[in-house]
Amino acid sequence: MRRLILLLVIIATPLWAVEPDEVLDDPVLEQRARDISANVRCVVCQNEPIDSSNAGVARDLRILIRERLVAGDSDQEIYDFLVARYGDFVLFRPPLKPSTYLLWGAPMLILLLGGLAVVLTLTRKRTGPKVEALSAEEEARIKALMEKDET
Amino acid sequence: MKRILFFVPLAIVAFVLGFSLWGLSGGRDPNAIPSVLISKPVPSFALEAVPGLETPGLSETDLQGGGELMLVNVFASWCGPCRAEHPLLTSLVEDKGIPLMGINYKDKAEDAIAWLDELGNPYARIGYDISGRAGIEWGVTGVPETFVIGADGTILYREAGPVVGDGMKRLIDAIEAAKAGA
Numbered sequence: 001m002r003r004l005i006l007l008l009v010i011i012a013t014p015l016w017a018v019e020p021d022e023v024l025d026d027p028v029l030e031q032r033a034r035d036i037s038a039n040v041r042c043v044v045c046q047n048e049p050i051d052s053s054n055a056g057v058a059r060d061l062r063i064l065i066r067e068r069l070v071a072g073d074s075d076q077e078i079y080d081f082l083v084a085r086y087g088d089f090v091l092f093r094p095p096l097k098p099s100t101y102l103l104w105g106a107p108m109l110i111l112l113l114g115g116l117a118v119v120l121t122l123t124r125k126r127t128g129p130k131v132e133a134l135s136a137e138e139e140a141r142i143k144a145l146m147e148k149d150e151t
Numbered sequence: 152m153k154r155i156l157f158f159v160p161l162a163i164v165a166f167v168l169g170f171s172l173w174g175l176s177g178g179r180d181p182n183a184i185p186s187v188l189i190s191k192p193v194p195s196f197a198l199e200a201v202p203g204l205e206t207p208g209l210s211e212t213d214l215q216g217g218g219e220l221m222l223v224n225v226f227a228s229w230c231g232p233c234r235a236e237h238p239l240l241t242s243l244v245e246d247k248g249i250p251l252m253g254i255n256y257k258d259k260a261e262d263a264i265a266w267l268d269e270l271g272n273p274y275a276r277i278g279y280d281i282s283g284r285a286g287i288e289w290g291v292t293g294v295p296e297t298f299v300i301g302a303d304g305t306i307l308y309r310e311a312g313p314v315v316g317d318g319m320k321r322l323i324d325a326i327e328a329a330k331a332g333a
Contacts (some may be wrong), residue, residue: 043293044292044293046184057283057287057292057293060282060283060284060286060287061287064284064287083187084187085187085188085287085288085290086184086187086290087185087186087187088183089185104279120200145201149265151270
């Protein structure tokens with residue numbers, strides 16, 4: 001039984017959505033196709049890249065990407081092709097442009113605000129109760145008490 | 152200054168609460184993908200007729216500058232919601248006289264023909280998109296989808312999902328707006 005389980009663990013491979021008939025013969029092109037597909041969002045099962053999606057449209061797009069790579073398209077041309085049809089939404093890494101400045105800048109902004117808060121807190125003057133010097137009358141009283149105690 | 156700082160936590164809570172309420176309130180679909188094709192000309196595509204069906208095929212030239220508003224509906228016999236929206240699309244053609252073009256998406260020809268025989272065929276033209284390539288040109292994410300095409304051949308509106316209920320209302324509003332603007 002233990003051997004069987006071990007065997008099953010060994011022969012079990014990660015589940016790839018990319019089907020054997022899609023894979024290109026040229027390993028360089030295939031790797032580029034995989035890299036592009038990993039950065040393209042599936043429009044059906046969102047938040048999943050088309051590289052690992054089993055949706056029909058994802059498969060169509062994977063095949064389309066490979067066809068265009070074979071035809072000699074650059075990576076950017078393929079991204080542009082997809083964005084022209086499905087919008088920036090299909091990219092997991094949205095482009096830097098005026099409408100996404102806030103998106104890209106937000107982490108830096110939050111870091112700056114947090115840093116500012118930390119700096120302000122640390123450099124703020126400790127405002128405890130003020131210590132004032134004793135008056136002459138109080139000094140005299142203390143002196144009197146101390147002397148009394150010694151006796 | 153101290154007084155103002157006192158209200159900062161309250162302001163933060165109010166902001167977070169407001170954002171949550173906005174996020175949870177109805178009428179906002181976070182999964183909706185806005186179409187980038189709006190106010191662009193129809194994409195270039197050419198589809199043959201469904202094999203065995205008399206309705207002619209569909210290509211971009213059929214949609215360019217027809218001089219009147221048209222609808223393009225992406226449908227398939229295997230798609231349940233398509234069946235639900237079919238009566239409304241038919242009534243738009245029959246009662247309002249809006250030409251309806253179809254893209255039969257990844258369907259078997261005999262299934263599509265049987266489906267149209269059963270429910271009726273309101274389509275003036277139907278392109279047979281067995282590969283789904285025309286669907287990609289149109290940025291289709293799933294069936295059904297319905298596009299409103301202006302008289303000059305630009306895409307004015309896209310309804311993703313069946314045109315029933317709210318979807319129907321949105322589509323009819325878009326058609327009215329397009330007619331008013333033309």
